[in-house]
Amino acid sequence: MNLLNEFSQILNRTNRGVARVTGQRGGGRLVAEIQSGATILLDGEMETGKKVYYDRLTSKVLGEAPDVIYSQYGV
Numbered sequence: 001m002n003l004l005n006e007f008s009q010i011l012n013r014t015n016r017g018v019a020r021v022t023g024q025r026g027g028g029r030l031v032a033e034i035q036s037g038a039t040i041l042l043d044g045e046m047e048t049g050k051k052v053y054y055d056r057l058t059s060k061v062l063g064e065a066p067d068v069i070y071s072q073y074g075v
Contacts, residue, residue, distance in 0.1 A: 008057070015056040018065050021046050030061065 019032035019040060030042040032052065044061025046052050051065040 016053050016062065017056045018051060019054055020051050021048050023048060 017034060019034045019042065021030050021032050021042075022039070023031035025031060025041070028043055028045060030044060030046060030052075032040050032042050032054070034040060040059065042052070042054050042059050042061050044052070044054075046061055046064065051067055053062040053065045054060060055062055
C-alpha cells in the first residue's frame, strides 16, 4: 500500500505540463518534447506536431493545448 498514491487519488491531484508531440511509438505511446528541449514518453493519442497538456505525475495526455508560446517569470 503506497500512501502517497492513495492520498493523490483522493484529492485527484494533477501537475499539468505542456509538450509538443514529435512522434508515435505505437500502443498509445507518444514521443514528445517539452519546452526545455527534453524528450519524454506520454500515454495517450494525439497527432504528431500538436501540443498537449499532460499530467507530469502519470505521463498521461489530458488534452490538446493551444499552439502558443509559454513563458514563466519569477515573482
